[in-house]
């Protein structure tokens with residue numbers, strides 16, 4: 162740390178004497194000063210040690226001056242700006258992630274594809290879901306999202322309107338790592354989300370991926386350490402490329418909050434065997450008949466959740482016990498087994514997202530503006546790739562995936578259809594939901610009760626809704642994995658085709674039940690073609706949520722929390 166110098170008396174200071182002398186030639190200097198013949202003024206003589214320093218300063222023996230001693234408190238390395246002096250190029254490129262945002266505001270994915278509202282009805286994602294943007298926005302976006310609700314403290318000191326758990330901070334801020342160290346992971350996690358708002362000051366930054374104050378990579382999240390140990394990929398023993406991948410895998414993975422362990426973040430990796438064929442029916446009591454799968458597949462995760470009887474939520478339209486896939490980018494990348502250019506199998510996240518660049522002195526550094534920029538591929542790549550060709554390659558791959566999602570018999574419209582048909586079957590049997598004016602909570606409770614009734618209808622609906630759960634899981638594993646069109650397009654297509662097959666069966670089953678129970682319901686896709694139409698059908702009032710959010714931002718975040726909203 163730089164020592165701050167005090168203004169000190171022993172430095173050059175001029176002593177003016179004989180002000181009344183008209184020619185100044187006969188200056189007499191007093192004790193302790195000597196005449197400088199050039200300037201004709203008396204200057205204080207340097208004082209030999211010991212110099213007496215005042216309170217709060219110490220003598221620096223080299224300069225023989227009094228200085229403020231180095232702070233004994235730690236430098237705040239959770240604030241990335243405090244790394245700028247030692248690592249200017251990395252810091253400056255990290256700061257550029259603020260530029261990675263759509264020019265015309267947020268990219269509202271629910272408006273672009275209202276079937277998402279149906280798929281996630283009764284869960285936070287139905288309220289608000291925008292396209293991801295640069296790391297600089299992570300903290301802002303989780304606070305402003307309608308998903309995190311409007312947790313306000315009432316007159317009795319109790320929090321009302323809380324929607325999320327504390328672990329939702331874990332992929333947004335290095336302050337989470339600090340709190341894990343300060344108070345313990347369980348004590349942090351076993352709380353509601355807004356409990357820690359006053360601690361969250363910094364967006365994703367250096368301390369998330371590096372040892373405090375130096376360039377060594379680290380895992381700051383103990384849940385990632387545990388998970389990578391479990392599959393035999395211990396961080397400390399990993400290659401440089403894999404170490405870099407694992408820093409990203411602290412967040413860009415599938416995870417859930419483990420209710421049996423203080424709601425800590427947990428990865429469902431218990432049965433994953435990298436590059437080994439596994440029949441999950443042997444490992445756990447997996448009901449699927451999928452046969453053998455290699456590595457980190459969505460089937461392995463489903464087996465894990467099924468075995469534990471785990472659900473993220475009950476869909477408020479259909480009553481299905483759902484899972485939400487997070488964003489398994491690490492898994493999908495690691496699961497690539499073939500590539501036209503086999504060298505690419507050795508690439509890690511940083512090869513493509515943090516390419517090497519040069520600073521003004523010609524030294525190489527990793528560009529920390531984490532994104533994919535076709536125009537800034539290193540020269541070693543440009544011999545094969547130019548930006549235009551890369552753009553068309555990626556667009557073509559995305560188009561194939563979008564065709565499976567939105568084309569004739571696409572998975573997204575089929576999901577929408579099956580959820581509403583399931584609701585109509587319930588209605589025909591007098592089990593009331595949102596369509597009968599029930600609240601989200603009442604609808605869920607009615608369906609959960611009816612599924613446990615042990616009667617014929619419960620058996621039929623369990624069969625139908627298990628298909629919905631599985632199909633949506635495979636679809637979500639492919640579509641929530643951002644960049645899968647680049648990372649592993651073959652896996653995306655496999656999962657979407659699988660979801661499609663399950664949904665064809667599910668819709669046939671639903672149609673038969675609608676007939677059996679004399680339902681008058683007619684499915685018309687035009688009733689569900691906008692977010693404005695579907696959100697009310699999912700029990701949501703957008704304006705109300707937005708107003709409550711604005712109140713929360715103004716009266717809690719901006720008055721009590723340290724975050725600087727972008």
Ligand code: HEC
Nearest residue numbers: 241244248251252255365366367370376405408511526527
């Ligand atoms: C999301 C994780 C992540 C964050 C955040 C991050 N780094 Fe890095 N950093 C890496 C990775 C990964 C590498 C190694 C890249 C490689 O060699 O492929 C790296 C490399 C470095 C290096 C070694 C030299 C170089 O450029 O390759 C320095 C120094 C460094 N980072 C500083 C910083 C500073 C300063 C910050 C904050 C302003 C920061 N990093 C934020 C992941 C991160």
Ligand code: HEC
Nearest residue numbers: 261293294295298299302332333408409411412510514532
């Ligand atoms: C601490 C959690 C965390 C870590 C570590 C992390 N990310 Fe992210 N990343 C996020 C979040 C959260 C977002 C979305 C931010 C938003 O939309 O506000 C994101 C967004 C992104 C995006 C989209 C950026 C854009 O401009 O659209 C890319 C690409 C990305 N991350 C790659 C990486 C890579 C590569 C690594 C490892 C070097 C990494 N991330 C490490 C949490 C993390």
Ligand code: HEC
Nearest residue numbers: 406409413490491494508509510512513533555643644647
């Ligand atoms: C072979 C190069 C390559 C590797 C390796 C790679 N990515 Fe990507 N990634 C891409 C490309 C290309 C895109 C898509 C960019 C586009 O379509 O504009 C992308 C997209 C993404 C996105 C979505 C960004 C957005 O704008 O929506 C995220 C997040 C992401 N990658 C994270 C990762 C993580 C984490 C890893 C490591 C586990 C990784 N990537 C490894 C090339 C790569």
Ligand code: HEC
Nearest residue numbers: 501502505512513538539541542543544545546554647648
């Ligand atoms: C010797 C030629 C060659 C070099 C050098 C090369 N690539 Fe590739 N790359 C390919 C080929 C071939 C494909 C596959 C194209 C296809 O599927 O049609 C590919 C595909 C890709 C893709 C699309 C995603 C994927 O993995 O399929 C990305 C991103 C990519 N390369 C990035 C890079 C980067 C970054 C470098 C430099 C570090 C690089 N490439 C160097 C030949 C090369």
